[in-house]
Amino acid sequence: MLSVLRSIVQEVNAAKDLQHALDIIVSRVQEAMDTDVCSVYLFDSASSRYRLMATEGLNQDAVGKVSLGHSEGLVGLVGVREEPINLQDAPSHPRYRYFPETGEERYHSFLGVPIIHRRNVLGVIVVQQQSIGRYFDEGEEAFLVTVSAQLAAIIAHSEATDVIGGLSLSGEAAKDIKFQGVAGAPGVAIGHSIVIFPPADLDAVPDKSTDDKEYEIQRFKDAIASVREDIQAVGKKLSAQLRPEEQALFDVYLGILDDNALAGEVLGRINAGSWAQGALRDVIKEYVSHFEMMGDAYLRERAVDIKDLGRRVLAYLEQSDKTEREYPDNTILVSDELTPAMLGEVPREKLIGLVSVKGSGNSHVAILARAMGLPTVMGVVDIPVSQLDSRELIVDGYNGQIHASPSQELRSFYHNIVEEERELVKGLESLKSQPCTTQDGHRISVWVNTGLMTDVVRSLSNGAEGVGLYRTEVPFMINERFPSEQEQRDCYREQLEAFSPNIVTMRTLDIGGDKALTYFPIQEENPFLGWRGIRVTLDHPEIFLVQVRAMLKASEGLDNLRIMLPMICNVSEVEEALHLIYRVYHEVREEGVNVSMPQVGVMIEVPGAVYQIKELAERVDFLSVGSNDLTQYLLAVDRNNPRVAGLYHSFHPAVLQALAKVAKDANSVGTPLSICGELAGDPAGAVLLMAMGYEALSMNASNLPRVKSIIRNIDLVWAKQLLSKVLTLDSPDVIKSTLDLALKEKGFGRYMHSGRSVGSLS
Structure with a gap:
C-alpha cells in the first residue's frame, strides 16, 4: 500500500489542474481498494455546499451537478464530524440522502473520510461497494485516511490555482x-x-559531451562575467539605501562565482568532457542538495541563492542577450x-x-x-x-x-x-520632541529596536529617545566571515553617535534558532532549544571578547552604551559573562582608552528566567524582556512557521501573567525594567505594559509615534484599571477585543488599524 500511495501522490502532483488531479485520485483509489465506487466531494465555501467533483463508478453526468448542504447526507455528516464514517448498509442510516442522478442506489457499503488542510475541511473522499456483506476493514480505512492526509495540500494548491483563475467550484467569479x-x-x-520566474531551467538541461573544451570554457567564462556585471549593477543600484555591510550580500554572490569555488568545479567538469550547461547543472545540483539537507534553517536558505546563481549563469549560456x-x-x-x-x-x-x-x-x-x-x-x-x-x-x-x-x-x-x-504619521509628527508622559504625570521612555543603519533616520525622525535593542548579529549575518574588531567598532560607533547622548542597548551576538551564520554552521534537530544566544558566545569567548572590546572602544567619549546578554536562563551564565566583560574593560583602560564601565543587563526571554528575576537583578544593572521569544517559548509556537503561526498570541493570558510577574519582582528590588518586541509597539500592549510597571518600551520606529500619542492622552489610573480587568480573562481573543473596545471608547479607534490589529478588523 505504501508504494501505491507514493505512486498516487506523484501522479496527482504532476496533474495539470484540479479536475485532472481529482480524476486521478478517484481512479487510482478505486483500483487500489478494489471497490465499485470512489468519489470526491469538495466543499464550496461560497455556497456552503459539497459538490460532486469526480467519481469512478457513479454516473459521470452527475459530476458538477449534484450538491449537498454542509451538513446534509452522509457526506455532510463526515464533514461536520471531521472523522471517517464506515457503514455496512448506508441506505439504512437516518442521514442517508439519495440522489437518483448518481445511480448510487445499488451501493450499500460506505466509507467516507474528510479531506482536511490547516483545520479547514476541503471535502470528503468516499468509497462504496454494491454487495451488502462487505465492511471496509481497519486497514482499508487507515489507507483512505492516509490518502486524504497526503493529498490535502495538493488539492488545496490545485483548488487555489483554479480560484486564482477567477472561478469558484460553483462556476461563479471568485473574489477576496x-x-x-x-x-x-x-x-x-x-x-x-x-x-x-527563474531565467533558465537547470532540470531541463540534457547530458552532452564536447570535443571543443576551449570553446565551452570560454562560453562559461563569458556567462560568469555577465552575471558578475549584473550583480555589481544591482549592488550599485541599491547603494543609496544600503550601507557597505548590507551590500556585502552581493559580495557573497561574487565570491561563490570565484574560480576556487563553484566556477572552478564547473571548469573541472568541462575539462573532463562535459558541455558547459551540463557541467553547471551537475555542480549546482550538488551544492543545492548539500545545503537543503542541512538541519539549520538559515543555511537551508542559502540553497536559494545557489539556485538563483545557477539559473542566471545558465540564462547567459542559452541566449546571447537578455531583454529588459x-x-x-x-x-x-x-x-x-x-x-x-x-x-x-x-x-x-x-x-x-x-x-x-x-x-x-x-x-x-x-x-x-x-x-x-x-x-x-x-x-x-x-x-x-x-x-x-x-x-x-x-x-x-x-x-x-x-x-x-x-x-x-x-x-x-x-x-x-x-x-x-499616512495621515496618522503626518498628524503625529509634532510629537517628535514631546515627552511620553500620561495625563496624570507618569513618565515612560519610548525606545526603538534597530539592526541596520537604515533604521536610524526613521527612528530619529519619529522621536526615539534611545535604543532598547540593537541587534548586533545583523552585521555578522550579512558577512561571509566574522567581522574584525575594527569593523565591529566602526559599525557600533555609527549607532552610538547617531543616538548620542541617548542610550544604545547593544545585545551581544545572538545566533542560533532562526539566526545562523553561513560561515559558522549550527546543525541541530531543535535549534530553538539548543545552542543559541549566550550559550554560543560563552562557549566561544574569543568571539565574545572581541565583540565587547569593540563595543567599549566605540563608546569612547560618548558613554551611552549599555550591554545586554541574550538567552539567559541561570545566574551562572550572568556571572561568567560579567567576568569576561570586566576583564575586557580593564584591558581597554590599560590600553589608554578612556571609557566608563557600561551598564550590563540581561534579556528575560526564557520561561525559567521569569522565576529568577530577583536573583538576576542582584547581579546586573537592568532587565529587559524579549517578548517575542518569551511568548514563543511559553506557548511552544514557532512564529515563523505558517502551520502554527495562528497559535502565537501576544495577549495570551499566560504571557500577560508572566509579564506582570516579571514587572512585580523587578520593581520590588528597584531594578530598571524595559521590554522590546511586538507587544511594546502594539497600542493596546503598550498601555498594559505601562500599567504593569515597565519603565521603557522598545519597538519598531514606525510604531513609536502612535504609542506615544496614546500614552500622552490617557492616565495611569485608567490603564491600571484596564489591566486588572484583562488579567481576569482567560482567552487571548477576548482580551484583545476588550482592549480594542476600551481604546475605541477613548477615541483611539484609528490607531488600531496598524500592526497585528489589522487582522481583527479584516
Whole structure:
C-alpha cells in the first residue's frame, strides 16, 4: 500500500489542474481498494455546499451537478464530524440522502473520510461497494485516511490555482482570495503583481559531451562575467539605501562565482568532457542538495541563492542577450524563491511590496525588505505563483496575508488603512520632541529596536529617545566571515553617535534558532532549544571578547552604551559573562582608552528566567524582556512557521501573567525594567505594559509615534484599571477585543488599524 500511495501522490502532483488531479485520485483509489465506487466531494465555501467533483463508478453526468448542504447526507455528516464514517448498509442510516442522478442506489457499503488542510475541511473522499456483506476493514480505512492526509495540500494548491483563475467550484467569479503566510516586513501594499520566474531551467538541461573544451570554457567564462556585471549593477543600484555591510550580500554572490569555488568545479567538469550547461547543472545540483539537507534553517536558505546563481549563469549560456522587463508603478514582486538580486532588478521608486512562497523572517530578502520599508509576506506555501502574474494584489505585511482579486469593499478597507496610516504619521509628527508622559504625570521612555543603519533616520525622525535593542548579529549575518574588531567598532560607533547622548542597548551576538551564520554552521534537530544566544558566545569567548572590546572602544567619549546578554536562563551564565566583560574593560583602560564601565543587563526571554528575576537583578544593572521569544517559548509556537503561526498570541493570558510577574519582582528590588518586541509597539500592549510597571518600551520606529500619542492622552489610573480587568480573562481573543473596545471608547479607534490589529478588523 505504501508504494501505491507514493505512486498516487506523484501522479496527482504532476496533474495539470484540479479536475485532472481529482480524476486521478478517484481512479487510482478505486483500483487500489478494489471497490465499485470512489468519489470526491469538495466543499464550496461560497455556497456552503459539497459538490460532486469526480467519481469512478457513479454516473459521470452527475459530476458538477449534484450538491449537498454542509451538513446534509452522509457526506455532510463526515464533514461536520471531521472523522471517517464506515457503514455496512448506508441506505439504512437516518442521514442517508439519495440522489437518483448518481445511480448510487445499488451501493450499500460506505466509507467516507474528510479531506482536511490547516483545520479547514476541503471535502470528503468516499468509497462504496454494491454487495451488502462487505465492511471496509481497519486497514482499508487507515489507507483512505492516509490518502486524504497526503493529498490535502495538493488539492488545496490545485483548488487555489483554479480560484486564482477567477472561478469558484460553483462556476461563479471568485473574489477576496486570501492566502496565509508569515509576516516578513510590516505595512500594507496595494499594487500589481509581477511574477519573477527563474531565467533558465537547470532540470531541463540534457547530458552532452564536447570535443571543443576551449570553446565551452570560454562560453562559461563569458556567462560568469555577465552575471558578475549584473550583480555589481544591482549592488550599485541599491547603494543609496544600503550601507557597505548590507551590500556585502552581493559580495557573497561574487565570491561563490570565484574560480576556487563553484566556477572552478564547473571548469573541472568541462575539462573532463562535459558541455558547459551540463557541467553547471551537475555542480549546482550538488551544492543545492548539500545545503537543503542541512538541519539549520538559515543555511537551508542559502540553497536559494545557489539556485538563483545557477539559473542566471545558465540564462547567459542559452541566449546571447537578455531583454529588459517593464515594471509598472506600484509593483509587488512575487516569486517562488525571492532573492536579493531579484529585489534589485525593480526600480526602487516602483517597488512597493514583496511576496515569496519560500523563506521566513530570517531570509536575506526579509532583512533587506525591513531595511527598505517594503511590506513583505514570506512562506505563502499554498499560493499558485504561476497564476499570479499581472494581477491586482494586496500585501498585508502586518498579518502575513495576501489578497488576490479583491472586491471593492476589501480594496477600500485596505486603501483606508494605507491612507489613515499616512495621515496618522503626518498628524503625529509634532510629537517628535514631546515627552511620553500620561495625563496624570507618569513618565515612560519610548525606545526603538534597530539592526541596520537604515533604521536610524526613521527612528530619529519619529522621536526615539534611545535604543532598547540593537541587534548586533545583523552585521555578522550579512558577512561571509566574522567581522574584525575594527569593523565591529566602526559599525557600533555609527549607532552610538547617531543616538548620542541617548542610550544604545547593544545585545551581544545572538545566533542560533532562526539566526545562523553561513560561515559558522549550527546543525541541530531543535535549534530553538539548543545552542543559541549566550550559550554560543560563552562557549566561544574569543568571539565574545572581541565583540565587547569593540563595543567599549566605540563608546569612547560618548558613554551611552549599555550591554545586554541574550538567552539567559541561570545566574551562572550572568556571572561568567560579567567576568569576561570586566576583564575586557580593564584591558581597554590599560590600553589608554578612556571609557566608563557600561551598564550590563540581561534579556528575560526564557520561561525559567521569569522565576529568577530577583536573583538576576542582584547581579546586573537592568532587565529587559524579549517578548517575542518569551511568548514563543511559553506557548511552544514557532512564529515563523505558517502551520502554527495562528497559535502565537501576544495577549495570551499566560504571557500577560508572566509579564506582570516579571514587572512585580523587578520593581520590588528597584531594578530598571524595559521590554522590546511586538507587544511594546502594539497600542493596546503598550498601555498594559505601562500599567504593569515597565519603565521603557522598545519597538519598531514606525510604531513609536502612535504609542506615544496614546500614552500622552490617557492616565495611569485608567490603564491600571484596564489591566486588572484583562488579567481576569482567560482567552487571548477576548482580551484583545476588550482592549480594542476600551481604546475605541477613548477615541483611539484609528490607531488600531496598524500592526497585528489589522487582522481583527479584516
